[in-house]
Amino acid sequence: MDVSVLIDEVIAREGGYGNHPADRGGPTHFGITQAVARANGFLGDMRALPRSVAVAIYRRLYWEKPGFAFVAEIAPSVAEELFDTAVNMGPGTASGFLQRALNALNRNEADYPDLKVDQSVGGKTMAALGAFLKLRGRSGEKVLLKAIEALQGERYLALAESRPANEAFLYGWLANRIG
Structure with missing residues:
Protein backbone atom coordinates (compact mmCIF):
# COMPACT_ATOMS: atom_id res chain seq x y z
CA MET A 1 0.00 0.00 0.00
CA ASP A 2 1.31 3.41 -0.96
CA VAL A 3 0.17 6.09 1.46
CA SER A 4 0.95 8.72 -1.18
CA VAL A 5 -2.03 7.45 -3.19
CA LEU A 6 -4.28 7.69 -0.12
CA ILE A 7 -3.08 11.23 0.55
CA ASP A 8 -3.69 12.23 -3.08
CA GLU A 9 -7.23 10.82 -2.85
CA VAL A 10 -7.95 12.73 0.37
CA ILE A 11 -6.63 15.98 -1.08
CA ALA A 12 -8.71 15.48 -4.23
CA ARG A 13 -11.82 14.80 -2.12
CA GLU A 14 -11.19 17.68 0.30
CA GLY A 15 -10.40 20.18 -2.45
CA GLY A 16 -8.72 23.54 -2.12
CA TYR A 17 -9.40 26.41 0.22
CA GLY A 18 -12.69 26.53 2.08
CA ASN A 19 -14.22 28.37 4.99
CA HIS A 20 -17.78 27.07 5.37
CA PRO A 21 -19.71 29.04 8.01
CA ALA A 22 -21.07 25.85 9.60
CA ASP A 23 -17.63 24.23 9.85
CA ARG A 24 -16.13 24.65 13.32
CA GLY A 25 -12.72 23.92 11.82
CA GLY A 26 -12.64 27.37 10.24
CA PRO A 27 -10.45 27.98 7.20
CA THR A 28 -9.13 24.81 5.60
CA HIS A 29 -6.96 24.06 2.60
CA PHE A 30 -6.53 20.57 1.15
CA GLY A 31 -8.58 19.44 4.16
CA ILE A 32 -6.02 20.76 6.66
CA THR A 33 -7.59 23.05 9.26
CA GLN A 34 -5.96 26.27 10.25
CA ALA A 35 -5.41 24.97 13.79
CA VAL A 36 -3.58 21.87 12.51
CA ALA A 37 -1.52 23.96 10.09
CA ARG A 38 -0.53 26.35 12.88
CA ALA A 39 0.36 23.49 15.23
CA ASN A 40 2.65 22.18 12.51
CA GLY A 41 4.47 25.42 11.85
CA PHE A 42 2.53 26.99 8.97
CA LEU A 43 1.72 30.58 9.94
CA GLY A 44 0.63 32.05 6.61
CA ASP A 45 -2.77 32.64 5.06
CA MET A 46 -4.52 29.29 4.61
CA ARG A 47 -5.16 30.11 0.95
CA ALA A 48 -1.38 29.90 0.48
CA LEU A 49 -0.82 26.56 2.28
CA PRO A 50 1.57 24.62 0.04
CA ARG A 51 0.37 21.21 -1.06
CA SER A 52 3.68 19.75 0.09
CA VAL A 53 2.99 20.94 3.64
CA ALA A 54 -0.45 19.32 3.57
CA VAL A 55 1.06 16.06 2.27
CA ALA A 56 3.69 16.06 5.04
CA ILE A 57 1.04 16.71 7.70
CA TYR A 58 -1.17 13.90 6.41
CA ARG A 59 1.73 11.44 6.29
CA ARG A 60 3.08 12.29 9.73
CA LEU A 61 -0.08 12.95 11.80
CA TYR A 62 -2.61 10.66 10.16
CA TRP A 63 -0.50 7.69 8.99
CA GLU A 64 2.85 7.31 10.71
CA LYS A 65 2.19 8.68 14.21
Missing part, protein backbone atom coordinates in the same frame (compact mmCIF):
# COMPACT_ATOMS: atom_id res chain seq x y z
CA PRO A 66 -0.98 6.65 14.88
CA GLY A 67 0.67 3.43 13.60
CA PHE A 68 -1.56 2.84 10.60
CA ALA A 69 1.49 1.96 8.50
CA PHE A 70 1.87 -1.14 10.71
CA VAL A 71 -1.82 -1.99 10.29
CA ALA A 72 -1.34 -1.71 6.51
CA GLU A 73 1.23 -4.51 6.57
CA ILE A 74 -1.42 -7.05 7.60
CA ALA A 75 -4.79 -5.40 6.86
CA PRO A 76 -4.44 -2.87 4.04
CA SER A 77 -8.15 -2.09 3.60
CA VAL A 78 -8.53 -1.52 7.34
CA ALA A 79 -5.50 0.80 7.35
CA GLU A 80 -6.96 2.76 4.43
CA GLU A 81 -10.22 3.26 6.33
CA LEU A 82 -8.39 4.19 9.54
CA PHE A 83 -6.42 6.82 7.66
CA ASP A 84 -9.53 8.37 6.11
CA THR A 85 -11.38 8.27 9.43
CA ALA A 86 -8.40 9.86 11.17
CA VAL A 87 -8.37 12.70 8.66
CA ASN A 88 -12.05 13.40 9.29
CA MET A 89 -12.45 12.53 12.99
CA GLY A 90 -8.93 12.40 14.42
CA PRO A 91 -6.42 9.56 14.78
CA GLY A 92 -7.56 8.70 18.31
CA THR A 93 -11.14 8.21 17.20
CA ALA A 94 -10.05 6.00 14.29
CA SER A 95 -7.80 3.92 16.56
CA GLY A 96 -10.59 3.64 19.12
CA PHE A 97 -12.98 2.35 16.44
CA LEU A 98 -10.45 -0.39 15.58
CA GLN A 99 -10.07 -1.36 19.25
CA ARG A 100 -13.81 -1.37 19.89
CA ALA A 101 -14.45 -3.50 16.80
CA LEU A 102 -11.73 -5.98 17.74
CA ASN A 103 -13.16 -6.27 21.25
CA ALA A 104 -16.65 -6.91 19.93
CA LEU A 105 -15.35 -9.57 17.52
CA ASN A 106 -13.21 -11.59 19.95
CA ARG A 107 -16.06 -13.88 21.05
CA ASN A 108 -15.95 -12.87 24.72
CA GLU A 109 -12.15 -13.07 24.77
CA ALA A 110 -12.09 -16.64 23.43
CA ASP A 111 -9.86 -15.57 20.55
CA TYR A 112 -7.69 -12.90 22.22
CA PRO A 113 -7.95 -10.62 25.26
CA ASP A 114 -10.05 -7.47 25.24
CA LEU A 115 -8.13 -4.30 24.54
CA LYS A 116 -8.20 -1.18 26.64
CA VAL A 117 -9.77 1.38 24.31
CA ASP A 118 -6.98 3.91 24.76
CA GLN A 119 -7.21 5.19 21.18
CA SER A 120 -3.64 4.16 20.46
CA VAL A 121 -2.46 1.42 18.08
CA GLY A 122 0.33 -0.28 19.97
CA GLY A 123 1.63 -3.79 20.46
CA LYS A 124 -1.51 -5.18 22.10
CA THR A 125 -3.79 -3.80 19.40
CA MET A 126 -1.53 -5.19 16.69
CA ALA A 127 -1.44 -8.58 18.46
CA ALA A 128 -5.23 -8.65 18.65
CA LEU A 129 -5.51 -7.66 14.99
CA GLY A 130 -3.04 -10.39 14.05
CA ALA A 131 -4.92 -13.00 16.08
CA PHE A 132 -8.24 -11.94 14.57
CA LEU A 133 -6.90 -12.13 11.02
CA LYS A 134 -5.18 -15.47 11.67
CA LEU A 135 -8.50 -16.90 12.79
CA ARG A 136 -10.78 -15.19 10.25
CA GLY A 137 -8.53 -14.54 7.24
CA ARG A 138 -9.35 -12.08 4.47
CA SER A 139 -13.08 -12.42 5.07
CA GLY A 140 -12.38 -11.28 8.63
CA GLU A 141 -10.68 -8.16 7.30
CA LYS A 142 -13.87 -7.34 5.37
CA VAL A 143 -16.03 -7.86 8.46
CA LEU A 144 -13.70 -5.76 10.60
CA LEU A 145 -13.87 -3.01 7.99
CA LYS A 146 -17.69 -3.12 8.10
CA ALA A 147 -17.63 -2.82 11.90
CA ILE A 148 -15.34 0.22 11.76
CA GLU A 149 -17.52 1.83 9.09
CA ALA A 150 -20.64 1.16 11.20
CA LEU A 151 -19.04 2.97 14.14
CA GLN A 152 -18.06 5.82 11.84
CA GLY A 153 -21.58 6.12 10.42
CA GLU A 154 -23.11 6.18 13.89
CA ARG A 155 -20.70 8.94 14.87
CA TYR A 156 -21.69 11.06 11.86
CA LEU A 157 -25.38 10.68 12.69
CA ALA A 158 -24.72 11.61 16.32
CA LEU A 159 -22.79 14.70 15.22
CA ALA A 160 -25.69 15.82 13.03
CA GLU A 161 -28.23 15.12 15.77
CA SER A 162 -26.27 16.96 18.43
CA ARG A 163 -25.52 20.02 16.27
CA PRO A 164 -28.03 20.83 13.53
CA ALA A 165 -25.42 22.87 11.61
CA ASN A 166 -23.61 19.57 10.97
CA GLU A 167 -26.54 18.43 8.86
CA ALA A 168 -24.95 20.53 6.10
CA PHE A 169 -22.16 17.93 5.99
CA LEU A 170 -23.96 14.66 6.80
CA TYR A 171 -24.86 13.64 3.24
CA GLY A 172 -21.29 14.18 2.05
CA TRP A 173 -19.82 12.37 5.04
CA LEU A 174 -22.00 9.32 4.42
CA ALA A 175 -21.56 9.41 0.64
CA ASN A 176 -17.82 10.00 0.56
CA ARG A 177 -16.43 8.59 3.79
CA ILE A 178 -18.12 5.23 4.28
CA GLY A 179 -17.77 2.18 2.04
Whole structure:
Protein backbone atom coordinates (compact mmCIF):
# COMPACT_ATOMS: atom_id res chain seq x y z
CA MET A 1 0.00 0.00 0.00
CA ASP A 2 1.31 3.41 -0.96
CA VAL A 3 0.17 6.09 1.46
CA SER A 4 0.95 8.72 -1.18
CA VAL A 5 -2.03 7.45 -3.19
CA LEU A 6 -4.28 7.69 -0.12
CA ILE A 7 -3.08 11.23 0.55
CA ASP A 8 -3.69 12.23 -3.08
CA GLU A 9 -7.23 10.82 -2.85
CA VAL A 10 -7.95 12.73 0.37
CA ILE A 11 -6.63 15.98 -1.08
CA ALA A 12 -8.71 15.48 -4.23
CA ARG A 13 -11.82 14.80 -2.12
CA GLU A 14 -11.19 17.68 0.30
CA GLY A 15 -10.40 20.18 -2.45
CA GLY A 16 -8.72 23.54 -2.12
CA TYR A 17 -9.40 26.41 0.22
CA GLY A 18 -12.69 26.53 2.08
CA ASN A 19 -14.22 28.37 4.99
CA HIS A 20 -17.78 27.07 5.37
CA PRO A 21 -19.71 29.04 8.01
CA ALA A 22 -21.07 25.85 9.60
CA ASP A 23 -17.63 24.23 9.85
CA ARG A 24 -16.13 24.65 13.32
CA GLY A 25 -12.72 23.92 11.82
CA GLY A 26 -12.64 27.37 10.24
CA PRO A 27 -10.45 27.98 7.20
CA THR A 28 -9.13 24.81 5.60
CA HIS A 29 -6.96 24.06 2.60
CA PHE A 30 -6.53 20.57 1.15
CA GLY A 31 -8.58 19.44 4.16
CA ILE A 32 -6.02 20.76 6.66
CA THR A 33 -7.59 23.05 9.26
CA GLN A 34 -5.96 26.27 10.25
CA ALA A 35 -5.41 24.97 13.79
CA VAL A 36 -3.58 21.87 12.51
CA ALA A 37 -1.52 23.96 10.09
CA ARG A 38 -0.53 26.35 12.88
CA ALA A 39 0.36 23.49 15.23
CA ASN A 40 2.65 22.18 12.51
CA GLY A 41 4.47 25.42 11.85
CA PHE A 42 2.53 26.99 8.97
CA LEU A 43 1.72 30.58 9.94
CA GLY A 44 0.63 32.05 6.61
CA ASP A 45 -2.77 32.64 5.06
CA MET A 46 -4.52 29.29 4.61
CA ARG A 47 -5.16 30.11 0.95
CA ALA A 48 -1.38 29.90 0.48
CA LEU A 49 -0.82 26.56 2.28
CA PRO A 50 1.57 24.62 0.04
CA ARG A 51 0.37 21.21 -1.06
CA SER A 52 3.68 19.75 0.09
CA VAL A 53 2.99 20.94 3.64
CA ALA A 54 -0.45 19.32 3.57
CA VAL A 55 1.06 16.06 2.27
CA ALA A 56 3.69 16.06 5.04
CA ILE A 57 1.04 16.71 7.70
CA TYR A 58 -1.17 13.90 6.41
CA ARG A 59 1.73 11.44 6.29
CA ARG A 60 3.08 12.29 9.73
CA LEU A 61 -0.08 12.95 11.80
CA TYR A 62 -2.61 10.66 10.16
CA TRP A 63 -0.50 7.69 8.99
CA GLU A 64 2.85 7.31 10.71
CA LYS A 65 2.19 8.68 14.21
CA PRO A 66 -0.98 6.65 14.88
CA GLY A 67 0.67 3.43 13.60
CA PHE A 68 -1.56 2.84 10.60
CA ALA A 69 1.49 1.96 8.50
CA PHE A 70 1.87 -1.14 10.71
CA VAL A 71 -1.82 -1.99 10.29
CA ALA A 72 -1.34 -1.71 6.51
CA GLU A 73 1.23 -4.51 6.57
CA ILE A 74 -1.42 -7.05 7.60
CA ALA A 75 -4.79 -5.40 6.86
CA PRO A 76 -4.44 -2.87 4.04
CA SER A 77 -8.15 -2.09 3.60
CA VAL A 78 -8.53 -1.52 7.34
CA ALA A 79 -5.50 0.80 7.35
CA GLU A 80 -6.96 2.76 4.43
CA GLU A 81 -10.22 3.26 6.33
CA LEU A 82 -8.39 4.19 9.54
CA PHE A 83 -6.42 6.82 7.66
CA ASP A 84 -9.53 8.37 6.11
CA THR A 85 -11.38 8.27 9.43
CA ALA A 86 -8.40 9.86 11.17
CA VAL A 87 -8.37 12.70 8.66
CA ASN A 88 -12.05 13.40 9.29
CA MET A 89 -12.45 12.53 12.99
CA GLY A 90 -8.93 12.40 14.42
CA PRO A 91 -6.42 9.56 14.78
CA GLY A 92 -7.56 8.70 18.31
CA THR A 93 -11.14 8.21 17.20
CA ALA A 94 -10.05 6.00 14.29
CA SER A 95 -7.80 3.92 16.56
CA GLY A 96 -10.59 3.64 19.12
CA PHE A 97 -12.98 2.35 16.44
CA LEU A 98 -10.45 -0.39 15.58
CA GLN A 99 -10.07 -1.36 19.25
CA ARG A 100 -13.81 -1.37 19.89
CA ALA A 101 -14.45 -3.50 16.80
CA LEU A 102 -11.73 -5.98 17.74
CA ASN A 103 -13.16 -6.27 21.25
CA ALA A 104 -16.65 -6.91 19.93
CA LEU A 105 -15.35 -9.57 17.52
CA ASN A 106 -13.21 -11.59 19.95
CA ARG A 107 -16.06 -13.88 21.05
CA ASN A 108 -15.95 -12.87 24.72
CA GLU A 109 -12.15 -13.07 24.77
CA ALA A 110 -12.09 -16.64 23.43
CA ASP A 111 -9.86 -15.57 20.55
CA TYR A 112 -7.69 -12.90 22.22
CA PRO A 113 -7.95 -10.62 25.26
CA ASP A 114 -10.05 -7.47 25.24
CA LEU A 115 -8.13 -4.30 24.54
CA LYS A 116 -8.20 -1.18 26.64
CA VAL A 117 -9.77 1.38 24.31
CA ASP A 118 -6.98 3.91 24.76
CA GLN A 119 -7.21 5.19 21.18
CA SER A 120 -3.64 4.16 20.46
CA VAL A 121 -2.46 1.42 18.08
CA GLY A 122 0.33 -0.28 19.97
CA GLY A 123 1.63 -3.79 20.46
CA LYS A 124 -1.51 -5.18 22.10
CA THR A 125 -3.79 -3.80 19.40
CA MET A 126 -1.53 -5.19 16.69
CA ALA A 127 -1.44 -8.58 18.46
CA ALA A 128 -5.23 -8.65 18.65
CA LEU A 129 -5.51 -7.66 14.99
CA GLY A 130 -3.04 -10.39 14.05
CA ALA A 131 -4.92 -13.00 16.08
CA PHE A 132 -8.24 -11.94 14.57
CA LEU A 133 -6.90 -12.13 11.02
CA LYS A 134 -5.18 -15.47 11.67
CA LEU A 135 -8.50 -16.90 12.79
CA ARG A 136 -10.78 -15.19 10.25
CA GLY A 137 -8.53 -14.54 7.24
CA ARG A 138 -9.35 -12.08 4.47
CA SER A 139 -13.08 -12.42 5.07
CA GLY A 140 -12.38 -11.28 8.63
CA GLU A 141 -10.68 -8.16 7.30
CA LYS A 142 -13.87 -7.34 5.37
CA VAL A 143 -16.03 -7.86 8.46
CA LEU A 144 -13.70 -5.76 10.60
CA LEU A 145 -13.87 -3.01 7.99
CA LYS A 146 -17.69 -3.12 8.10
CA ALA A 147 -17.63 -2.82 11.90
CA ILE A 148 -15.34 0.22 11.76
CA GLU A 149 -17.52 1.83 9.09
CA ALA A 150 -20.64 1.16 11.20
CA LEU A 151 -19.04 2.97 14.14
CA GLN A 152 -18.06 5.82 11.84
CA GLY A 153 -21.58 6.12 10.42
CA GLU A 154 -23.11 6.18 13.89
CA ARG A 155 -20.70 8.94 14.87
CA TYR A 156 -21.69 11.06 11.86
CA LEU A 157 -25.38 10.68 12.69
CA ALA A 158 -24.72 11.61 16.32
CA LEU A 159 -22.79 14.70 15.22
CA ALA A 160 -25.69 15.82 13.03
CA GLU A 161 -28.23 15.12 15.77
CA SER A 162 -26.27 16.96 18.43
CA ARG A 163 -25.52 20.02 16.27
CA PRO A 164 -28.03 20.83 13.53
CA ALA A 165 -25.42 22.87 11.61
CA ASN A 166 -23.61 19.57 10.97
CA GLU A 167 -26.54 18.43 8.86
CA ALA A 168 -24.95 20.53 6.10
CA PHE A 169 -22.16 17.93 5.99
CA LEU A 170 -23.96 14.66 6.80
CA TYR A 171 -24.86 13.64 3.24
CA GLY A 172 -21.29 14.18 2.05
CA TRP A 173 -19.82 12.37 5.04
CA LEU A 174 -22.00 9.32 4.42
CA ALA A 175 -21.56 9.41 0.64
CA ASN A 176 -17.82 10.00 0.56
CA ARG A 177 -16.43 8.59 3.79
CA ILE A 178 -18.12 5.23 4.28
CA GLY A 179 -17.77 2.18 2.04
